[in-house]
Amino acid sequence: MKLLQLQKRAMALAGTVMTAYLLFHMLCNLSFFSATAFEQFYAFYNQAWVRWPLLGVVVLSLLIHIKAALHIRIKNSKARQVGYKKHDKLHVPAPLVSLSIVLLLLFILIHIGQTMLIDTSAVKAAMIDWFSSGWMLLFYLAGLFILAMHLQHSLINVLQTLGISSKTYSLAIISTVVFLTLGFASVPLFIWANA
Numbered sequence: 001m002k003l004l005q006l007q008k009r010a011m012a013l014a015g016t017v018m019t020a021y022l023l024f025h026m027l028c029n030l031s032f033f034s035a036t037a038f039e040q041f042y043a044f045y046n047q048a049w050v051r052w053p054l055l056g057v058v059v060l061s062l063l064i065h066i067k068a069a070l071h072i073r074i075k076n077s078k079a080r081q082v083g084y085k086k087h088d089k090l091h092v093p094a095p096l097v098s099l100s101i102v103l104l105l106l107f108i109l110i111h112i113g114q115t116m117l118i119d120t121s122a123v124k125a126a127m128i129d130w131f132s133s134g135w136m137l138l139f140y141l142a143g144l145f146i147l148a149m150h151l152q153h154s155l156i157n158v159l160q161t162l163g164i165s166s167k168t169y170s171l172a173i174i175s176t177v178v179f180l181t182l183g184f185a186s187v188p189l190f191i192w193a194n195a
């Protein structure tokens with residue numbers, strides 16, 4: 001198999017692992033609305049044998065995803081002599097796409113950094129502390145918006161690469177992305193509204 005093909009597969013696989021992690025993370029965060037489940041879950045999650053291997057898998061997937069994406073981008077720009085015709089309904093300029101990816105990466109790194117600093121025996125209190133600030137709420141909503149755009153675009157691309165372009169699948173992807181984004185956003189919005 002050609003290197004480019006392998007890189008595409010690695011990128012899609014790493015992206016799938018991260019999407020699965022995101023769904024898991026969002027569903028676990030929804031336990032915030034229960035009186036005890038959130039604390040119980042994070043007490044389990046913060047055991048060294050759970051937290052660090054899981055974080056290792058996420059960071060490794062992120063690195064594989066970025067490395068493959070860069071490789072594919074460089075290859076494609078070398079191979080393409082003439083630019084693509086702009087036939088998309090909504091054409092987003094390439095520099096804006098690059099900027100959004102850098103911002104998404106920054107958001108993820110800042111978020112992981114923040115979780116490293118909290119008292120892991122009081123995760124619920126830490127969440128309430130974070131999102132009592134309107135600025136923090138805005139930062140997370142902006143991060144979630146960029147994440148939603150990235151996921152929607154890339155998951156549909158993966159389907160097209162697999163030769164699937166059905167409307168049903170596209171609708172399933174959009175519904176999943178909306179569910180994921182609203183699920184994540186609900187906790188900060190709830191805390192901020194009740195602060």
Ligand code: HEM
Binds near residue numbers: 120
């Ligand atoms: C509003 C949305 C989010 C909230 C409230 C939230 C909250 C949290 C909390 C409470 C933890 C665990 C801290 C602990 O170890 O006790 C965590 C960990 C983590 N989150 Fe999020 N998260 C959100 C969105 C995201 C998003 C969108 C991503 C990725 C794109 C993400 C990636 C991670 C990762 C990788 C970890 C593991 C870091 C570690 O173990 O230190 N989170 N998050």
